Amino acid sequence: MTAFSGIRVLDLSRVLAGPFCGQMLADFGADVIKVEDVGGDENRKWAPVIDGQSANFLSVNRGKRGLTLNLKSAAGQEILAGLVRKADVVIDSFLPAVAERLGVGDARLRALRPDLVHATVSGYGHEGPLAGKPGYDLMLQAFSGMMAMTGEPDGGPVRAGASFIDMATGLLAFSGIASALYARQAGKAGGQHIRVSLLETAVALLGYHVPAYTLGGKVPPRDGSGVWHIVPYQAFATRDGHVLAGATNDAVWQRLCAAIGADQLAADSTLATAALRIANRDRVIAALAAIFATATTAAWVDVLEAANVPCAPVNTLAETLAHPQVAAMRMVLEVARRDGGSMPLVGVPLNLSATPAAPGGAPPRLGEHTDIILRNELGFEAARIAALREEGTI
CATH class of the missing domain: 3.30.1540.10 (formyl-coa transferase, domain 3)
Structure with missing residues (x-):
């Protein structure tokens, strides 16, 4: 038994943070449907592309079923409404104005399913002067002050090697959804709208640097591989x-x-x-x-x-992934591919003793499960599905 077996999730998000949250839910047993525009998540096209699939997309979408849907069409809105009514959780990463235009604003979703747990991932947060501004990990590394404190003392600001703000935001969304589902089950709340942002994550990750500045006036310098307050x-x-x-x-x-x-x-x-x-x-x-x-x-x-x-x-990536400790913690998993082979992907960084993760198969090809989802979830006949495809709704 997995923690989220029986939970249905619509993952409307894209790139890294939201999809990573959806993957974690899938790892712990939720039925996650990855909903993409007919053109696909932009993450599918980012290099490196290996055997026709982006490593970026592969890293955050395993265990999901794939559906393509044109939310700008009336038929697409009808399909979305039918899926929302059957969902426990919806994840999106649309800007507020876009969400309203595409029919995925919280009020509309809650009208379809009052006890819905709805998680929205944004760049700069849901209110304030930058609420309507899109954001990516690197933008927030710069905006949050992290780049200014990273690098050699006599050099310029440097990006951290991994997209850790994106990934940490996904984990926060996952924990928010888990908390909201618990509150719903315990009768403490019905549905909830969970809002996380790369900005809030980045500021939280600044940790001790914040009081060091607010209380002590210390602006962290660039110290290369070191830290200014511990020598060596x-x-x-x-x-x-x-x-x-x-x-x-x-x-x-x-x-x-x-x-x-x-x-x-x-x-x-x-x-x-x-x-x-x-x-x-x-x-x-x-x-x-x-x-x-x-x-x-x-x-x-x-x-x-x-x-x-x-x-x-100071290991290289290759040395890290080959280390027996990484193997012992099962942080590289062989995930089943559709052709009967397997692919090594990142493991699950969370261990539960009674309801452990059970990672699913390879990330879906674009629209791979569209027909079966429409048929099994909404009862569409083959002729209707064909017509929807012909008109560009799916």
């Missing part, structure tokens, strides 16, 4: 790569120095406390860099782990 705590070049090493308190600083043979640093009273190491950052980093350059990454990891010093190799 960054990546150092080794003989064959890089190792991350840190001294998160004064006792760890002493263990770090002893482990790498830096007796002079350990005995230096001007570096004995966290505040003093911050004040003498350049001197500390230069001394450690010279030492770490003398051996391999693997050798340093062994030494530092033995001394209980925070550390990690």
